[in-house]
Amino acid sequence: xxxxxxxxxxxxxxxxxxxxxxxxxxxxxxxxxxxxxxxxxxxxxxxxxxxxxxxxxxxxxxxxxxxxxxxxxxxxxxxxxxxxxxxxxxxxxxxxxxxxxxxxxxxxxxxxxxxxxxxxxxxxxxxxxxxxxxxxxxxxxxxxxxxxxxxxxxxxxxxxxxxxxxxxxxxxxxxxxxxxxxxxxxxxxxxxxxxxxxxxxxxxxxxxxxxxxxxxxxxxxxxxxxxxxxxxxxxxxxxxxxxxxxxxxxxxxxxxxxxxxxxxxxxxxxxxxxxxxxxxxxxxxxxxxxxxxxxxxxxxxxxxxxxxxxxxxxxxxxxxxxxxxxxxxxxxxxxxxxxxxxxxxxxxxxxxxxxxxxxxxxxxxxxxxxxxxxxxxxxxxxxxxxxxxxxxxxxxxxxxxxxxxxxxxxxxxxxxxxxxxxxxxxxxxxxxxxxxxxxxxxxxxxxxxxxxxxxxxxxxxxxxxxxxxxxxxxxxxxxxxxxxxxxxxxxxxxxxxxxxxxxxxxxxxxxxxxxxxxxxxxxxxxxxxxxxxxxxxxxxxxxxxxxxxxxxxxxxxxxxxxxxxxxxxxxxxxxxxxxxxxxxxxxxxxxxxxxxxx
Amino acid sequence: xxxxxxxxxxxxxxxxxxxxxxxxxxxxxxxxxxxxxxxxxxxxxxxxxxxxxxxxxxxxxxxxxxxxxxxxxxxxxxxxxxxxxxxxxxxxxxxxxxxxxxxxxxxxxxxxxxxxxxxxxxxxxxxxxxxxxxxxxxxxxxxxxxxxxxxxxxxxxx
Numbered sequence: 001x002x003x004x005x006x007x008x009x010x011x012x013x014x015x016x017x018x019x020x021x022x023x024x025x026x027x028x029x030x031x032x033x034x035x036x037x038x039x040x041x042x043x044x045x046x047x048x049x050x051x052x053x054x055x056x057x058x059x060x061x062x063x064x065x066x067x068x069x070x071x072x073x074x075x076x077x078x079x080x081x082x083x084x085x086x087x088x089x090x091x092x093x094x095x096x097x098x099x100x101x102x103x104x105x106x107x108x109x110x111x112x113x114x115x116x117x118x119x120x121x122x123x124x125x126x127x128x129x130x131x132x133x134x135x136x137x138x139x140x141x142x143x144x145x146x147x148x149x150x151x152x153x154x155x156x157x158x159x160x161x162x163x164x165x166x167x168x169x170x171x172x173x174x175x176x177x178x179x180x181x182x183x184x185x186x187x188x189x190x191x192x193x194x195x196x197x198x199x200x201x202x203x204x205x206x207x208x209x210x211x212x213x214x215x216x217x218x219x220x221x222x223x224x225x226x227x228x229x230x231x232x233x234x235x236x237x238x239x240x241x242x243x244x245x246x247x248x249x250x251x252x253x254x255x256x257x258x259x260x261x262x263x264x265x266x267x268x269x270x271x272x273x274x275x276x277x278x279x280x281x282x283x284x285x286x287x288x289x290x291x292x293x294x295x296x297x298x299x300x301x302x303x304x305x306x307x308x309x310x311x312x313x314x315x316x317x318x319x320x321x322x323x324x325x326x327x328x329x330x331x332x333x334x335x336x337x338x339x340x341x342x343x344x345x346x347x348x349x350x351x352x353x354x355x356x357x358x359x360x361x362x363x364x365x366x367x368x369x370x371x372x373x374x375x376x377x378x379x380x381x382x383x384x385x386x387x388x389x390x391x392x393x394x395x396x397x398x399x400x401x402x403x404x405x406x407x408x409x410x411x412x413x414x415x416x417x418x419x420x421x422x423x424x425x426x427x428x429x430x431x432x433x434x435x436x437x438x439x440x441x442x443x444x445x446x447x448x449x450x451x452x453x454x455x456x457x458x459x460x461x462x463x464x465x466x467x468x469x470x471x472x473x474x475x476x477x478x479x480x481x482x483x484x485x486x487x488x489x490x491x492x493x494x495x496x497x498x499x500x501x502x503x504x505x506x507x508x509x510x511x512x513x514x515x516x517x518x519x520x521x522x523x524x525x526x527x528x529x530x531x532x533x534x535x536x537x538x539x540x541x542x543x544x545x546x547x548x549x550x551x552x553x554x555x556x557x558x559x560x561x562x563x564x565x566x567x568x569x570x571x572x573x574x575x576x577x578x579x580x581x582x583x584x585x586x587x588x589x590x591x592x593x594x595x596x597x598x
Numbered sequence: 599x600x601x602x603x604x605x606x607x608x609x610x611x612x613x614x615x616x617x618x619x620x621x622x623x624x625x626x627x628x629x630x631x632x633x634x635x636x637x638x639x640x641x642x643x644x645x646x647x648x649x650x651x652x653x654x655x656x657x658x659x660x661x662x663x664x665x666x667x668x669x670x671x672x673x674x675x676x677x678x679x680x681x682x683x684x685x686x687x688x689x690x691x692x693x694x695x696x697x698x699x700x701x702x703x704x705x706x707x708x709x710x711x712x713x714x715x716x717x718x719x720x721x722x723x724x725x726x727x728x729x730x731x732x733x734x735x736x737x738x739x740x741x742x743x744x745x746x747x748x749x750x751x752x753x754x755x756x
Contacts, residue, residue, distance in 0.1 A: 194716070
């Protein structure tokens with residue numbers, strides 16, 4: 001009996017995995033009833049290696065195929081399912097160019113250690129039986145035999161800290177909430193994953209929703225809550241769908257609902273769809289949004305763990321945090337704490353994206369170095385170009401230069417360098433990424449997402465954006481850099497919520513580590529990376545150009561002329577400086593230059 | 599689009615009369631009518647016994663909600679960081695050139711609306727464009743015209 005696991009996460013679905021799964025089912029159904037091999041097709045959650053999707057894994061052979069198309073299905077059935085032989089061309093090619101059969105030999109997966117993502121890619125997300133078969137809801141069963149104090153003590157022993165970015169000790173949060181003798185209490189899950197470049201929460205909600213429900217149920221037992229909410233981003237359709245299905249299935253089985261596993265305890269869970277506002281990832285704004293109000297944060301003289309939803313004690317935990325909870329209760333806090341560093345225990349899921357060869361979701365022990373993540377797991381920089389920076393922690397994080405690549409990644413180390421681990425987005429940039437433009441990008445993002453309630457954030461960001469835009473467009477002055485720094489410090493000190501307080505990080509870190517790029521924009525009137533269009537012009541090096549016409553085909557503005565096998569030419573009047581030619585050229589013949597002031 | 603009060607009532611009545619459902623109701627209205635019609639806002643204010651101004655502040659705060667009608671096809675171009683550094687910026691310019699609209703606008707024929715979104719969580723496929731829920735990963739300027747034309751052709755055929 002073989003199982004065919006077809007990855008149906010958002011990434012693989014975008015690459016057509018639904019058709020692949022349907023084709024497997026069609027061909028299997030069409031086989032003779034007395035066919036010698038029985039097999040089932042399973043639609044699983046995200047395997048994390050989305051760029052190479054659709055992914056298909058054959059169990060028990062542990063053969064993993066990548067980039068599978070409908071047309072490959074018949075061959076897989078014939079060779080692998082009937083005879084146990086791999087289809088060579090669909091196997092992953094490692095760095096040495098050898099084909100590898102299973103995930104256990106794939107350099108992307110080998111260094112990983114999966115706790116939060118333990119079931120994803122193996123189970124059908126909304127199928128309770130699948131989840132139960134992996135030991136699911138064992139943590140909840142065990143928690144029902146424990147006192148609230150014992151549950152919380154186990155969490156404290158594990159050293160688990162909030163995975164949403166702030167890193168607050170989960171056990172301490174639960175203990176505080178449990179201490180209030182005020183009812184009702186609420187448990188809430190923060191699935192408003194807004195940091196661009198991070199998608200671990202989407203993956204967990206889509207691929208293993210029951211683990212989050214189980215984590216919430218354990219929390220509810222520990223603090224004495226009977227109602228809970230999952231606040232999920234509006235953009236995450238599949239996640240909303242799978243979580244709703246999982247809640248319905250768990251209620252139908254009596255796992256949650258009016259009588260949790262026959263214990264007489266209750267927990268009613270419901271999904272609230274986000275409205276598409278980044279600031280709603282902030283705890284008090286999120287709660288305002290659940291209550292049906294505008295998602296503006298409030299000053300936290302009184303923490304939401306004391307007065308949260310409808311002014312009642314509320315525990316809000318991140319998706320990944322909650323997915324760790326059942327594992328901790330099942331295996332014990334000490335076991336979990338044996339992984340990681342002194343101050344940061346367990347594993348962390350990172351979204352490794354940007355200009356890196358192997359992009360995707362990776363889960364590694366805390367304390368793994370940036371170099372290991374980017375160069376071993378990620379395979380290095382696309383096109384073997386030069387590494388310039390890695391941006392961690394989303395808009396609140398910073399840009400870390402090559403000289404700091406050996407830093408271990410945990411809650412505390414990156415923070416001491418002005419960046420932060422944050423929710424785990426890790427965006428790799430090469431020499432064609434302009435750090436000034438990246439800083440401008442984040443400030444633009446945040447000024448649009450600022451709710452406008454407090455003045456420092458609303459006005460400060462607007463002013464910083466104006467200065468950064470001026471620099472990117474060739475109107476910068478050296479004294480602007482000092483103004484940026486003082487505005488940044490002002491925002492840190494005086495903003496109402498973490499959005500404003502951490503907003504200057506991308507600017508302050510790029511000013512600290514990449515000041516030369518700012519200076520090149522201002523003093524030399526050029527963008528070293530060739531990104532800022534007003535400070536860049538492209539020319540073709542006639543000696544390097546082979547006349548292949550790749551640039552001419554790629555140019556959206558018809559600015560390139562030239563005969564085949566003869567050097568081409570860019571018409572500067574038509575050129576829109578989009579960089580398509582530079583990406584298309586295989587010979588490095590496109591030269592990036594500055595531009596005279598207009 | 600014809601807006602019938604029956605349809606609006608139907609959406610409202612599927613939720614209890616509590617403020618906490620205001621966002622969900624508005625999202626349903628948005629989904630049904632491609633925007634929240636004035637009649638819907640007024641009916642909701644009455645249904646929840648809450649001032650229209652409160653609902654108006656929500657409708658203008660949340661990006662998922664819109665008081666103006668949107669195009670038949672909604673193009674969501676991701677400008678999250680991963681997509682941004684892999685060239686989303688030039689795709690925005692490309693769409694603007696091809697359709698003559700900026701982000702947040704709708705084409706005159708009402709066929710397309712362009713929205714910039716801040717990360718769809720599909721960073722591994724960057725740059726990503728989504729049209730009405732269909733994902734187009736690793737978009738390029740070269741692929742752009744064909745994708746947009748396929749929706750135009752479909753509209754013509756109807």
